[in-house]
Structures are given as C-alpha cells and as structure tokens.
Amino acid sequence: MGRIELGLEGVRAAQHGRTAEARASFEALWEELGERDVFHRCVLAHYLADLQDDPRAELEWDRRALAAADSLTAERAATYESALQVRAFYPSLHLNLASDHLKLGEPDLAREQLERAVRSLDALPVDAYSAGIRAAVDELRQRLR
Numbered sequence: 001m002g003r004i005e006l007g008l009e010g011v012r013a014a015q016h017g018r019t020a021e022a023r024a025s026f027e028a029l030w031e032e033l034g035e036r037d038v039f040h041r042c043v044l045a046h047y048l049a050d051l052q053d054d055p056r057a058e059l060e061w062d063r064r065a066l067a068a069a070d071s072l073t074a075e076r077a078a079t080y081e082s083a084l085q086v087r088a089f090y091p092s093l094h095l096n097l098a099s100d101h102l103k104l105g106e107p108d109l110a111r112e113q114l115e116r117a118v119r120s121l122d123a124l125p126v127d128a129y130s131a132g133i134r135a136a137v138d139e140l141r142q143r144l145r
Contacts, residue, residue: 003032014051023051039080042068042089049096059100066093087123091133094120098140111144 010025026048033040042065049061069089077084098113117137124130 003029006032010047014047019051019053023048026051038068038072039077041065042072046093046096049100055100055103059097059104062093062096062100066097069093085123087120088125090120091117091124091130091137093117095133095136095140098144102140102143107144110140114140114144 006025006029010022010029013019013022013025026044030041030044030048033044035041045061045065045068049058049065052058052061069086072086072089074086077086094113094117098110098117101107101110101113114137118141121134121137124133
C-alpha cells in the first residue's frame with residue numbers, strides 16, 4: 001500500500017505543477033521498488049526524467065528507463081498486461097534520449113538516438129499515442145537538419 005500511496009502522491013504533485021514534490025515521491029518509490037521490478041522502474045524512470053530541471057539529470061533518468069526496458073522480458077511484461085509489447089517502449093525511450101542529447105548540445109548523439117527511435121517505430125500500434133510519437137520523431141528530425 002505504501003508504494004501505491006507514493007505513486008499517487010507523485011502523480012497528484014506533478015499534475016499540480018509541484019515538480020520537486022513529485023520528484024521526491026517518485027524517487028522514494030524508485031528506492032522501494034528495488035532492482036527486480038524492472039517494468040515499474042522503466043515507467044517510473046520515464047516519468048522522473050520529465051520532472052528534471054537539469055538536462056543531465058533528465059538524460060540519466062532516461063538512460064535508467066532504457067536500461068530497465070532492456071532487462072524486461074516479454075514474459076515479464078505479459079504478467080502486467082497480456083498484450084504489452086516491450087518493443088513498443090523503444091520509440092519513446094530513444095526519442096527522449098535524442099531530445100536530451102539535443103538539449104545538451106550533442107547533435108550527433110541526438111541523431112544516433114533518433115535513428116534508433118525511427119528503426120523501432122514498427123513496434124507501435126496504430127493509435128493516437130503512436131501518432132504522437134511519430135509526429136514528435138518527425139519534428140525532432142526537422143530540428144536536427
């Protein structure tokens with residue numbers, strides 16, 4: 001129950017623009033989850049990256065999200081949702097890393113991550129979320145030209 005409360009506190013704080021409070025709740029939850037719960041660590045790191053004020057910290061959280069996804073097996077993901085495909089995480093994860101590198105003035109690394117995002121787009125279903133990811137990939141591609 002403590003984990004759920006920490007997560008809800010973080011979500012409520014983030015929704016109300018209290019990013020420091022959201023970070024604190026999510027970081028406490030991160031510590032509680034431990035190394036074995038890679039699915040939730042992936043999702044949580046993905047959220048924590050977006051709450052960072054420092055682009056280097058954002059990059060580190062996005063790297064943690066990618067590392068967690070890399071260690072998440074399809075079987076483990078299916079225990080959360082039978083239709084969940086780990087492959088579908090990668091376009092967003094690599095897109096975020098590309099954006100991080102661009103913010104840090106590292107366009108070559110940004111292009112490398114963007115290319116990985118592009119190569120993984122086929123894992124996305126056809127839905128509104130995926131359309132948003134594809135649009136964001138196209139937008140970042142334009143910015144990197």
